[in-house]
Amino acid sequence: MTTEGSPGQGQGLHTHVLDTLGLAITAGEYLPGSVLRTDEIAERFDASRTVVREVVRVLESMHLVESRRRVGVTVRPTDEWNVYDPRVIRWRLAGTDRPRQLRSLTVLRSAIEPVAAGLAARLATPQQCAELTEAALGMVRTSRGHQLEGYLQHDIAFHRVVLNASGNEMFARLGDVVAEVLTGRTEHAVMFHDPDPAAVTLHVQVAEAVREGDAERAEALTRRIAVGALEELDVLAP
Amino acid sequence: MTTEGSPGQGQGLHTHVLDTLGLAITAGEYLPGSVLRTDEIAERFDASRTVVREVVRVLESMHLVESRRRVGVTVRPTDEWNVYDPRVIRWRLAGTDRPRQLRSLTVLRSAIEPVAAGLAARLATPQQCAELTEAALGMVRTSRGHQLEGYLQHDIAFHRVVLNASGNEMFARLGDVVAEVLTGRTEHAVMFHDPDPAAVTLHVQVAEAVREGDAERAEALTRRIAVGALEELDVLAP
């Protein structure tokens, strides 16, 4: 049996091969420097060379591999990967070094989100303010009685609105990353108990500060949320 | 004449087509929603469908376009692009909305770098400390007498070391972005006069703080550098 068939089966051969290979590489199954030949891949997945070439080109565009003549497709060292590519992030979160990845993403959040909140306080539209308070109130409502799923949704919505309202496209594009991290925390999660009431309160206060246009307060409060997230991570994975 | 031939000519047909098309899309030459057909592209570049398919797949992986059957390759709205992809960044910096891009990247820097400096103060190896002071001293040396090129190189080196020393891979990968922004500033640059002496001093002080392991001071000083960069941007492009 040469064919493979776990991830992404139902979306075209290209997606399937790409996902499988990307997951394998990011999971460290192929060490940096190791080589894959295109026809070897083609045989392994029972796909044509055209499909394999397209996949290799995409992996190359993510800086996961480098394709050189006469030598093959070589896996690049980790520190050259495009770690901001959403697909790479997803692969790494699904793979073996999920804890490391979760930590570095949380540190990233803790740098970005306070600044984003400060900007949001200055720039948020009335509608965004409304969405923000709605999300915060949703968090309050679902913060008791093991409604973790509902809580998560409101939490994600909250942070998404803040990032969007910042008016900075680079921040806005991190919405998916934050969603991924929050989801990961809940899933992975040693959150048997209800969410930290202090965190919920902070979210409500951030919504207030943004509504009132108090940039400094919004930033400071969000920074406290970030510190909380980092501490939580230290408890879970020391 | 159907053939085109400006960017990236000397590195394979694939690269050429990709660069040209990516540049055109990010420059807004094709509005979101507009469609390109693969064979139309093939004809335009006098390339085979194989090459076009590979290019489209890569553009798709950057979320610049979406390829659907029966309809063609449609350009996605701006807010869905993978704006962290180095190639997208380069295209946008080379294109029409360079100012907007430069601003959003500078805001990103101002959020990341202070935090990175704080982490670097705790984690930097002796060698990294040495590199940092070396870079700072280089900036001092070249800050007078129109040695803009040399100054730029030391400036880039400085920020790169800080980002690397932070120990966070997400931060470290922003080194290229920062280099791009700094280069852009010098080129575009209304920097006839020598660099701001205050900024140079701040860099030296950051190097000191990192060497002494004073995280809070390193962070605060770097934040002042960031504020300076933002103000400079306001002066150049109000």
Place this chain on the structure above:
DNA sequence: GATACTTGAATACGTAGTACTTAATGCGCT
């Protein structure tokens, strides 16, 4: 007349075969 079904065409998706180009390797000659 409105809705559901069929049909058709347009277009991307996938495969197969072939020829060219590059560059690492190894052999032979000096």
Place this chain on the structure above:
DNA sequence: AGCGCATTAAGTACTACGTATTCAAGTATC
């Protein structure tokens, strides 16, 4: 030993063909 040429493995590129999907228009039925 060192240099250079031949070998050859691998990616690069083109072409042609068949498949699958999906949008849209037309038709039939209710």
